[in-house]
Amino acid sequence: MKRIALIGMPNTGKSTLFNRLTGAHARVGNWPGLTVELLSARIIVGGDMVQLVDLPGIYDLRAHSGDETVVTTFLAQNAVDLVIVVLNASQLDRQIMLLGQIARPGLRLILVLNMADEAAAMGISIDRETLSADLGVPTCLISAKYGQGVEQLQGLIASALRGEEPAAADKTGAAVGERGLEAAIRRSVMVPAHASHALTERIDRYLLHPWLGLPLFFALMFLLFQAVFVIGKPIQDGMSWALVAFRTAVLDPALTGLPAVASGLLLDGIYNGLGTVASFVPLIILFFLGMAIVEDTGYLSRAAFLMDALMSRFGMDGRSFVMILMGFGCNVPALMGTRVMRSRGLRLLTMLVIPFSLCSARLQVFLFFIAALFPTDIAGAVLFSLYVISIAAAMLTSLVFKRRFVNDDPFVLEVPPYRFPTARQMLLGSRHEVGHFLRRATRFIVAGVVLVWLLTNFPVGAVPGGADTWAGQIGSLLNPVLSPLGIDPKLTIALIFGFVAKEVVIGSLAVIYAQEGGALMTTIAGQLDWVQAYSFMLFTLIYTPCLSTIATLRNEAKSRTFTALAIAWPLALAWIVSFIFYQGARAFLN
Amino acid sequence: MKTAHPNTLDALHPGETGTILAMHAGAELYRRLAALGLRVGKHVRILRRGRFAGPLHIRVGTTDLMMRTSDASCIQVQRSHF
Numbered sequence: 001m002k003r004i005a006l007i008g009m010p011n012t013g014k015s016t017l018f019n020r021l022t023g024a025h026a027r028v029g030n031w032p033g034l035t036v037e038l039l040s041a042r043i044i045v046g047g048d049m050v051q052l053v054d055l056p057g058i059y060d061l062r063a064h065s066g067d068e069t070v071v072t073t074f075l076a077q078n079a080v081d082l083v084i085v086v087l088n089a090s091q092l093d094r095q096i097m098l099l100g101q102i103a104r105p106g107l108r109l110i111l112v113l114n115m116a117d118e119a120a121a122m123g124i125s126i127d128r129e130t131l132s133a134d135l136g137v138p139t140c141l142i143s144a145k146y147g148q149g150v151e152q153l154q155g156l157i158a159s160a161l162r163g164e165e166p167a168a169a170d171k172t173g174a175a176v177g178e179r180g181l182e183a184a185i186r187r188s189v190m191v192p193a194h195a196s197h198a199l200t201e202r203i204d205r206y207l208l209h210p211w212l213g214l215p216l217f218f219a220l221m222f223l224l225f226q227a228v229f230v231i232g233k234p235i236q237d238g239m240s241w242a243l244v245a246f247r248t249a250v251l252d253p254a255l256t257g258l259p260a261v262a263s264g265l266l267l268d269g270i271y272n273g274l275g276t277v278a279s280f281v282p283l284i285i286l287f288f289l290g291m292a293i294v295e296d297t298g299y300l301s302r303a304a305f306l307m308d309a310l311m312s313r314f315g316m317d318g319r320s321f322v323m324i325l326m327g328f329g330c331n332v333p334a335l336m337g338t339r340v341m342r343s344r345g346l347r348l349l350t351m352l353v354i355p356f357s358l359c360s361a362r363l364q365v366f367l368f369f370i371a372a373l374f375p376t377d378i379a380g381a382v383l384f385s386l387y388v389i390s391i392a393a394a395m396l397t398s399l400v401f402k403r404r405f406v407n408d409d410p411f412v413l414e415v416p417p418y419r420f421p422t423a424r425q426m427l428l429g430s431r432h433e434v435g436h437f438l439r440r441a442t443r444f445i446v447a448g449v450v451l452v453w454l455l456t457n458f459p460v461g462a463v464p465g466g467a468d469t470w471a472g473q474i475g476s477l478l479n480p481v482l483s484p485l486g487i488d489p490k491l492t493i494a495l496i497f498g499f500v501a502k503e504v505v506i507g508s509l510a511v512i513y514a515q516e517g518g519a520l521m522t523t524i525a526g527q528l529d530w531v532q533a534y535s536f537m538l539f540t541l542i543y544t545p546c547l548s549t550i551a552t553l554r555n556e557a558k559s560r561t562f563t564a565l566a567i568a569w570p571l572a573l574a575w576i577v578s579f580i581f582y583q584g585a586r587a588f589l590n
Numbered sequence: 591m592k593t594a595h596p597n598t599l600d601a602l603h604p605g606e607t608g609t610i611l612a613m614h615a616g617a618e619l620y621r622r623l624a625a626l627g628l629r630v631g632k633h634v635r636i637l638r639r640g641r642f643a644g645p646l647h648i649r650v651g652t653t654d655l656m657m658r659t660s661d662a663s664c665i666q667v668q669r670s671h672f
Binding site for chain 1 (some may be wrong): 615618619621623624625626627629638640641642643644645646649651652653654655656657658661670
């Protein structure tokens with residue numbers, strides 16, 4: 001099967017083009033020589049099946065940062081029949097150099113000038129035919145976002161794979177000198193004297209305002225979280241009602257013939273555990289959708305601009321802040337995102353603080369406890385306070401460790417114009433995240449809830465969920481450590497399983513209490529007060545991240561000592577913070 | 591009327607433009623800057639400066655960038671007064 005690689009600079013819409021060409025069939029996979037996974041898909045071109053691989057965005061093929069090494073290693077170790085070079089049509093003056101670096105004898109190339117709609121809006125005109133002839137590379141102007149020109153690109157790909165176009169590299173080879181490329185651009189591309197994004201400038205006057213910028217940023221984030229809650233809560237209530245109704249109407253009668261142990265495992269274990277988790281999926285999807293919109297608009301780079309001065313005092317930079325924000329979805333991709341940092345000190349420090357980001361799995365735990373113990377009108381504020389503490393824990397950690405992990409990385413970043421994602425982009429963008437969450441969730445949760453059910457129902461003869469069960473014994477063993485935090489033995493079990501994956505916490509509570517959804521909330525609200533619940537949430541927020549995060553940390557840092565630090569420090573910090581809160585609140589309220 | 595004297599990029603004020611004379615950066619940073627459009631002879635305009643000694647928001651060609659003043663100080667420019 002022939003193979004096509006997609007290469008381009010960051011912010012050129014490469015992933016949008018990949019989605020446009022492949023539809024919804026992409027998968028992640030491993031490649032020879034690479035420790036990172038790449039997205040690839042099989043597509044039909046001119047009647048043949050070919051493989052399209054999306055490579056990370058790079059600035060310069062000769063550089064040595066993580067992503068650049070991924071691209072050079074991929075090209076060295078895998079046969080590639082065609083490289084599609086994706087450039088931003090409105091920034092050709094600087095991006096064309098990448099084409100010269102990729103071109104080599106015998107390698108077929110297609111040049112894609114993406115975001116043609118933006119270039120046209122800025123008044124930039126491009127003579128595609130002259131440019132293509134000067135460079136000796138088939139060239140097309142497209143807008144991957146709106147789908148314009150994609151058919152023409154498919155035609156170019158088909159004829160390049162059939163070998164109809166001459167292998168252009170020899171001719172490109174003649175023009176590749178940087179001066180040759182620059183001259184070709186000067187001949188074919190006309191840029192008006194003051195080309196700029198007028199709307200972006202108007203918006204930035206407010207969003208990057210010296211005094212308003214940061215308050216607006218936090219206000220917008222708060223609104224996002226509040227909106228997720230307001231829209232998602234009724235859907236979640238409906239889901240958990242439907243799950244209970246299904247159990248009483250269908251499952252309970254159907255399984256009456258089974259022995260008590262089997263129906264207990266199936267209904268109180270697996271169905272209640274999975275059902276309680278499943279009812280939170282709509283909220284998680286909404287959250288990812290919101291984050292995908294924020295990311296696609298280009299507002300995250302403004303966040304980096306606004307926060308850099310503050311972050312530099314903590315030994316990090318604006319990018320670290322963006323990684324912390326990305327970690328709000330899932331810590332794992334955020335940890336991998338630190339590859340763009342070349343300073344090892346900065347990278348390790350950022351990796352140490354990312355696990356404090358309140359990820360979607362922890363969000364689900366908090367949504368449950370907040371719904372159970374706090375009135376709806378302050379629910380948004382309670383949740384927001386946890387986000388603030390999440391960032392504060394990260395900042396405190398960096399203050400403590402910034403002298404050990406010194407940042408010497410330059411800070412130079414592109415500020416893309418504001419873009420408003422299409423509905424298609426939003427759905428495709430959040431689809432991978434949601435899919436990832438669901439795969440992880442189902443894998444860990446089924447195993448987790450079964451184990452919890454066994455621990456809370458055995459040895460034979462013990463009262464289910466009682467103190468004599470294995471779980472009860474473990475809980476009372478750890479009781480001296482956790483009772484000063486207001487965390488009782490039942491919650492302790494949930495915390496132990498949360499070490500594997502936070503997605504399991506609510507599922508295991510459902511099993512421990514042998515109840516689900518609304519009934520579980522009522523029971524927990526009857527057994528805990530809000531101080532205990534908040535203390536439990538603080539501990540869950542800060543303590544040791546899940547197993548996937550630890551595995552990723554170890555993979556990326558390649559250091560045992562660092563991984564050990566990344567496990568031990570959050571555990572200690574969680575205990576101290578919960579202790580101070582719980583004892584302080586108790587003393588204050590009495 | 592136009593007068594000019596050499597300076598570093600971080601010394602420019604918002605609204606001012608300078609022409610890059612030289613970039614005193616190591617090979618790796620030099621390439622990154624070049625890939626982002628910062629090359630000798632290019633015009634750079636300061637759009638704004640971040641609060642509390644934050645980064646510069648600059649425009650070179652059709653590309654907008656942010657960079658820390660400490661990194662901008664390695665770029666020597668000729669200030670243009672219009």
